[in-house]
Amino acid sequence: MGTWDIGHFDNDTAADFGGDLDDLPQGERPGLIREQFLAVFEEGEEYLDSDIAVTAVAAAALVAAQCPGGDPVTTPYGPDEPLPDLPADLRPLAVRALDRILGPESELVELWDEGESGGPWREGVLRLRGVLAAVTAATTPPA
Template sequence: MGTWDTGHFDNDTAADFSGDVDELPPGERPGLIREQFLAVLDEGEEYLDSDLAVTAVAAAALVAAQCPGGDPVATPYGPDEPLPTLPLDLRPLAIRALDRILGPDSELAELWEESEDAGPWREGVRRLREILAAADQGCAIVER
């Protein structure tokens, strides 16, 4: 994996994922995003491959961008085409995927821990999780 910075799209695999998102019709983009989270979660307790993790982090950034307080994806490596409003049920999936990525047996987390940029990368992923969790909690309160 070619990585040039700590951003969610600052690697070859995430940039390729952005291209995949752009190539789909708008109505199919949420499904591709969902697939990234499910791929991570389907690994269960197995060692999590970094490529699966990288695309799930990028997908989580797309979901978080639509949450209150979320940061827009303003990198040239993110999707060029606008996303439709994403289903709210992607938020808890993204949270669970990020927890798995930050946890033990995650190749991506291990690779970053070997880097001097581990702190900024981990903080960026934690920020995504916080935004998603706050938005998901807000939805749960509204739906009651």
């Protein structure tokens, strides 16, 4: 994985994901975003490959960008085409995926922890998680 900065799209795999979104019709883009989160869980409790994780983090950034308090995705490496309004059920799925990515069996965390930028990268991912979790909690009916 070629990585050049700590941004959610600042690596080859996530940048390719942004291009893949642009190649799809608008109506199919939410499905591709959902697939990135589901791929994280296909690994079960096994070691999570970094390529799967980076696209899920990028997908979470796109979902969070449509939430109150979310930062817009303005990087030239993200999708160029506007996304439709994403389904609200992607938010809790994104939270669960980020929790798995930040867990102990994650190659991406190990790679970031090897360098000096691990702390700032983790802060960025935790910010995404915070935005998504807050919106999810605010819209989840009490049990």
